[in-house]
Amino acid sequence: MTPSYVEAGKDFRRDMKYLSDRITRTSSEWPVEPGRYRLVAARACPWANRAIIVRQLLGLEDALSMGLCGPVHDEDSWTFDLDPGGVDPVLGYKRLQEAYLARDPDYARGITVPAIVDIPTGAVVTNDFPWITHDLFFEWREFHRPDAPDLWPxxxxxxxxxxxxxxxxxxxxxxxxxxxxxxxxxxxxxxxxxxxxxxxxxxxxxxxxxxxxxxxxxxxxxxxxxxxxxxxxxxxxxxxxxxxxxxxxxxxxxxxxxxxxxxxxxxxxxxxxxxxxxxxxxxxxxxxxxxxxxxxxxxxxxxxxxxx
The missing domain is CATH 1.20.1050.10 (Glutathione S-transferase Yfyf (Class Pi); Chain A, domain 2)
Known part of the structure; x- marks a missing residue:
């Protein structure tokens, strides 16, 4: 069963409640650390596409690995069907949902991309897409390429x-x-x-x-x-x-x-x-x-x- 997006007689309302944790230079729980996190995205999704573009513009490919989901998902999860065997080679997951459940076994909200996953625990840190690109610029500066653009003058x-x-x-x-x-x-x-x-x-x-x-x-x-x-x-x-x-x-x-x-x-x-x-x-x-x-x-x- 696929999700329904249209509510008869109503305006569209976007659910903007996301996992609000942030990866920052000063965080004790989620500090900026090259190689520790994986950006999970999908080229099909406009919100995830932002993070893909920003990561490349800033030259963060070596500091932040990336996994890509396929374009079609069901009501439960995005899936890694672009990878051999349908398994993300770093996380070992078939479904992004697994990373959300590793964060919270009772997680019942939408399984969205982009999401940044903590590789050691396999748990999602954040899926708050406006803050993800903001923090890739401000918090990951130490790992930007030397000629990275100033995206927030x-x-x-x-x-x-x-x-x-x-x-x-x-x-x-x-x-x-x-x-x-x-x-x-x-x-x-x-x-x-x-x-x-x-x-x-x-x-x-x-x-x-x-x-x-x-x-x-x-x-x-x-x-x-x-x-x-x-x-x-x-x-x-x-x-x-x-x-x-x-x-x-x-x-x-x-x-x-x-x-x-x-x-x-x-x-x-x-x-x-x-x-x-x-x-x-x-x-x-x-x-x-x-x-x-x-x-x-x-x-x-x-x-x-x-x-x-």
């Missing part, structure tokens, strides 16, 4: 937080409000909010290359993982169909610019993305048919953003 953090909050509520979560709306009223409201935000982003990016100016920040990563799924999934599957990303001149070029940047496009797998959404969401795609398009060649076309 000090003089822009206040404005950047405001931008990220709006991107999360109106875009990252906005597409889900459309896709999982339980009534026409809920869908219409969600649709209008989403495209108002996308129009705002078109305007904001018309005269700056990235969301905060001339350098990539955490804000761009958080927006990118939604944009990368827009035409392939959200436009049709989630009924976000006023305009395709490829029809938005500024936002489309901005997304291609990021896609062609190391650590971004190479961590996008459109086949996994489509299989995840179209196969897992049986309540809105009961046939289980996965679309063949759109053409991926658009992502490699010139973007012209160097002149912005």
């Amino acid at each position: 000090a003089d822009q953090r206040e404005e950047m937080q405001e931008v990220m909050d709006r991107v999360f509520t109106e875009v990252n979560n906005g597409v889900y409000r459309c896709g999982f709306a339980g009534s026409q009223r809920a869908y219409d409201k969600a649709y209008d909010r989403l495209f108002a935000a996308l129009d705002w982003l078109e305007e904001r990016l018309a005269h700056r290359r990235y969301l905060m100016g001339d350098a990539i920040t955490e804000a761009d990563i958080r927006l990118f993982t939604t944009l990368a799924r827009f035409d392939a999934v959200y436009h049709g599957h989630f009924k976000c169909n006023r305009t395709k990303l490829s029809e938005m001149p500024v936002l489309g070029a901005y997304a291609r610019d990021l896609f062609q940047t190391p650590a971004f496009g190479e961590n996008i797998d459109f086949d996994q993305i489509k299989r995840h959404y179209y196969l897992v969401h049986e309540d809105i795609n009961p046939s289980g048919v996965v679309p063949k398009g759109p053409l991926e060649s658009w992502w490699s076309e010139p973007h012209g953003r160097e002149s912005v």
